[in-house]
Amino acid sequence: MEITFPFEEIKISGSVELEIGCGNGEFLKFIAEQNRGINYIGIDISWESIKRASRRLRDLGNVGLVWGDAYAFLMFGAKHLKFQRVYSLFPDPWPKKRHEHKRLFSEDFWKLLSLRVIEDGWVWIVSDHLPALLWYYDNALSSGCWYGYISEGRGIFETKYARKWKGMGKGIYEGMFQLIKPCDFTIPEITLRIPKMREIKNASIVGDYRIGDFHLSIKEVFVSEGAVLIKGIISEGRLIHKVWFEVKKIGEFWKVEPSDFSRFYPTKALQLALDLIANELSR
Ligand SMILES: C[S@@+](CC[C@H](N)C(=O)[O-])C[C@H]1O[C@@H](n2cnc3c(N)ncnc32)[C@H](O)[C@@H]1O
Numbered sequence: 001m002e003i004t005f006p007f008e009e010i011k012i013s014g015s016v017e018l019e020i021g022c023g024n025g026e027f028l029k030f031i032a033e034q035n036r037g038i039n040y041i042g043i044d045i046s047w048e049s050i051k052r053a054s055r056r057l058r059d060l061g062n063v064g065l066v067w068g069d070a071y072a073f074l075m076f077g078a079k080h081l082k083f084q085r086v087y088s089l090f091p092d093p094w095p096k097k098r099h100e101h102k103r104l105f106s107e108d109f110w111k112l113l114s115l116r117v118i119e120d121g122w123v124w125i126v127s128d129h130l131p132a133l134l135w136y137y138d139n140a141l142s143s144g145c146w147y148g149y150i151s152e153g154r155g156i157f158e159t160k161y162a163r164k165w166k167g168m169g170k171g172i173y174e175g176m177f178q179l180i181k182p183c184d185f186t187i188p189e190i191t192l193r194i195p196k197m198r199e200i201k202n203a204s205i206v207g208d209y210r211i212g213d214f215h216l217s218i219k220e221v222f223v224s225e226g227a228v229l230i231k232g233i234i235s236e237g238r239l240i241h242k243v244w245f246e247v248k249k250i251g252e253f254w255k256v257e258p259s260d261f262s263r264f265y266p267t268k269a270l271q272l273a274l275d276l277i278a279n280e281l282s283r
Helices: 026-034 047-057 070-077 097-102 107-114 130-143 160-167 268-281
Strands: 016-020 039-044 063-067 083-089 117-127 146-152 173-179 207-211 214-224 227-236 239-250 253-258
Touching (some): 016 026, 026 039, 026 047, 026 083, 039 047, 047 063, 070 107, 070 239, 117 130, 130 146, 130 173, 214 268, 227 268, 239 268, 253 268
Parallel strands (some): 016 039, 083 117
Antiparallel strands (some): 117 173, 146 173, 207 214, 214 227, 239 253
């Protein structure tokens, strides 16, 4: 059972389907056992869920798991994939108005998803929370790339959350969405330029920095001879990069780069963060 991170590109030939927020892998197991000729990917942001799912799915050769955010995965890790079907059973509904922006199926998410689904591909969402499902529906339609409808859930597969909500007597609803056409949506990926500086004058750079629409929080700085290690978090709209930056002396210059072991996405915000760190260190 392979577990990858969202920025690691997955290449699969043949049919592939995706479950977003796969939880403990119950639905993936059910569907992957029935369709051995189809490849399945399950993604979840919780390590506990991925651990449980990997145990449950370990004997299935047609399933892979991704640990991390679905938005980042669709943007980077899935850029060579076209899913036939995408499932999401009980995505977190974030019921409070002030948390609405945390919901996954925003208009941008639908636009991005439209690039990763085959021509007549579809998305199936199950929820106990009708207002959230209607919000997903409105966003799908306003993206201009999806057609969809909502109905009462009929014979839904019983995942942990299906049992939980049914047990509490809640209604269950489902949304079916079919791709009309891929949206016009640009992936903010760039080729990183590694900044260089002649000397480090100041390593006390812990703090919060705003760079245009992006936010960089430098949490910790470790200084040793010939190297500085910096722990930072970049918020770029929905994308969160947790990055360790390495500052190393190579020849006569110091170079600032994201370390190989951190999870980063090559975007404009990351470039701005590298430039800002180089600037701050050399001030
Ligand atoms: C309510 S649970 C549903 C789990 C499972 N589908 C079920 O029905 O039992 C929602 C799941 O979505 C995952 N999740 C939330 N936000 C996510 C994101 N941005 N990317 C991937 N998974 C996410 C959570 O970790 C959680 O496992």
